[in-house]
Amino acid sequence: MIFFNIAVSTLAFLSVFCGQVALAQSHSTVELTNSTSRKSQNLSGEWRYSVDPYRVGQLGFHGGAPSANALRFADTNIDAALAANPKTFFEQDMEHAPQIKLPGAWNATQTELRYYEGLMWYRRHFDNIATQNERAFLHFDGANYKVSAYVNGALVGSHEGGFTAFSFEITEQLRAGNNQITLGVDCAHNAQSVPPQVTDWDLYCGVTRPINVIYTAQTFINSARIRLLDNGNLGGSVQLNGAQKSNQNIEVSIPELNKKIRTVTNADGYANFEFPRPRGLVKWSPEHPKLYQVEFVTNTDSLKDKVGFRTITTRGTQLLLNDKPIYLRGISMHEEELGTNPSRNMTSAAARELFKHIKNGLNGNFVRLSHYTHSETTLRLADEMGLLVWGEIPVYWTVDFNSPHSLEIAQQTQQEAIARDFNRASIIIWSVGNETPISESRNIFMLKLVAQTRSLDPSRLVSAAIMASRKYENGKATITVDDPLIADLDLLAVNTYNGWYSEDELSALPQIEWVSRADKPMIFSEFGADAKYGVHGDAKNAKFSEEYQALYYQKTLEMADRIPFLVGLSPWILKDFRSPRRQHPIYQEGWNRKGLLSEIGQKKQAYNVLAKFYKVRESKPQD
Numbered sequence: 001m002i003f004f005n006i007a008v009s010t011l012a013f014l015s016v017f018c019g020q021v022a023l024a025q026s027h028s029t030v031e032l033t034n035s036t037s038r039k040s041q042n043l044s045g046e047w048r049y050s051v052d053p054y055r056v057g058q059l060g061f062h063g064g065a066p067s068a069n070a071l072r073f074a075d076t077n078i079d080a081a082l083a084a085n086p087k088t089f090f091e092q093d094m095e096h097a098p099q100i101k102l103p104g105a106w107n108a109t110q111t112e113l114r115y116y117e118g119l120m121w122y123r124r125h126f127d128n129i130a131t132q133n134e135r136a137f138l139h140f141d142g143a144n145y146k147v148s149a150y151v152n153g154a155l156v157g158s159h160e161g162g163f164t165a166f167s168f169e170i171t172e173q174l175r176a177g178n179n180q181i182t183l184g185v186d187c188a189h190n191a192q193s194v195p196p197q198v199t200d201w202d203l204y205c206g207v208t209r210p211i212n213v214i215y216t217a218q219t220f221i222n223s224a225r226i227r228l229l230d231n232g233n234l235g236g237s238v239q240l241n242g243a244q245k246s247n248q249n250i251e252v253s254i255p256e257l258n259k260k261i262r263t264v265t266n267a268d269g270y271a272n273f274e275f276p277r278p279r280g281l282v283k284w285s286p287e288h289p290k291l292y293q294v295e296f297v298t299n300t301d302s303l304k305d306k307v308g309f310r311t312i313t314t315r316g317t318q319l320l321l322n323d324k325p326i327y328l329r330g331i332s333m334h335e336e337e338l339g340t341n342p343s344r345n346m347t348s349a350a351a352r353e354l355f356k357h358i359k360n361g362l363n364g365n366f367v368r369l370s371h372y373t374h375s376e377t378t379l380r381l382a383d384e385m386g387l388l389v390w391g392e393i394p395v396y397w398t399v400d401f402n403s404p405h406s407l408e409i410a411q412q413t414q415q416e417a418i419a420r421d422f423n424r425a426s427i428i429i430w431s432v433g434n435e436t437p438i439s440e441s442r443n444i445f446m447l448k449l450v451a452q453t454r455s456l457d458p459s460r461l462v463s464a465a466i467m468a469s470r471k472y473e474n475g476k477a478t479i480t481v482d483d484p485l486i487a488d489l490d491l492l493a494v495n496t497y498n499g500w501y502s503e504d505e506l507s508a509l510p511q512i513e514w515v516s517r518a519d520k521p522m523i524f525s526e527f528g529a530d531a532k533y534g535v536h537g538d539a540k541n542a543k544f545s546e547e548y549q550a551l552y553y554q555k556t557l558e559m560a561d562r563i564p565f566l567v568g569l570s571p572w573i574l575k576d577f578r579s580p581r582r583q584h585p586i587y588q589e590g591w592n593r594k595g596l597l598s599e600i601g602q603k604k605q606a607y608n609v610l611a612k613f614y615k616v617r618e619s620k621p622q623d
């Protein structure tokens, strides 16, 4: 809770210097879902930035309040202050600081910031475009890792967690005309952060997704959800925020289906609705990703969303999409665009390029968006292009499972992910973590996450990427899926690397026997081998060669085909990605090379092996 303490001490300091300060909760009830269809002002573009490795903008030299001349967020005209008193001085000057383009991680922009994981300040100005009686919110699609936001010198809110959307109300702080906004973004990770400090990917620090000012009516639609229920009806809820939220009429309509229903909010501003599925409704599927425009209208606000309708369930070891068995022909993906110097600025065009590889190149229907919540842009594209999605929160490896703070952040992240993406038909699975090592405290932690996820969203499957126990007896390898968590998961998902992190002969992989202790479907959520594009060698032994990776895929796929309860795959990974832990000077140079594509999109041999396997699978009905 260090960050919160800093925010509080800064708050005390600010109340002396800046008068009124309002501190929003780190996770508020303001969801502002479907933010792109609201009146908004995009703050993308050039911002001033100032690096602050010793956090002097937050802490004084003896640890107390910061010195006034180091405050990056103060609403002070430094030029005027110096003109009035030449003896004063400042040890920062945001108005004359260098510029950086947001969104985009600082690591990619400046070579000296490649591995910088500390505090950064950003500043820009914008004009207030609110019409009379509108409320205003600062809306972040995502910023890594902790953010404090200041408008005209006043702290408007703080947030922890690098991959989900959040908003702070700034109605009170906005002035007519020009406004100043300053952000302190701290990328420090530790044992209690989610994810923790050590991962196998580049953290990509700073403001990696768009920031907008969203303007709303005094009482606005905070969230609007709709889905196909298991009983065949359509159902959902609308929630209003504002003084007039109770007893309000709500209209929900799907014009293309000629359907309109009305409901009324309760005292808390909620309205639930359910109605028979309109005749002629076409269900969403990867083959036919049909989306309908749904409109939510109140007396003061309206919101439109494009929504697909489908169900996802299991029966024994089968996975059913719209009640029919399905095999997930997938691949895993990090949020990292193609190119030699990605900055985690996943535009729609960048995401489309990667998804085209999955849909058209690999003949896939599924993507594991690992290891954290990807951008709304990406999820909307998955809906549009017809890709089933595994969504994941960054509970990765050795999170501090004894820490109430870690649990709080993990749960907050899950809640924010579900709030943002509830209407996305593409998402069929929520994963609560990846390769967490079994212990009593871990089991308790993970079970709490599973329970929370189910209660927030009963419409999707809950899973986690786990590891399985391997035994080698009488010349035969057996792998048993026996993690205690499996009793509570809907779908088992195992990461397995036989023949890469083990010295198995690749020819022996198909003989590995897989045993499951649950009558549930399973996928391989990961398998993979590094290969540097253009490196060639003996397929049986030359690790890092394209040939070895291709044979590894072939043999692992043969193994997969022999497992009766296996319903899909998301091999590791579509594209080489930056990882500071991968420093082999010839093959890796800071990149994890398990991609089927190089970082600039060149296809390695294994790409075609998987594409062929999926082509055959596509035409083979699941039994």
Ligand code: GCB
Pocket: 200, 371, 434, 435, 495, 526, 572, 592, 594
């Ligand atoms: C894993 C992790 C993933 C790594 C991958 C690897 O099991 O889940 O984050 O990047 O292995 O390449 O070793």
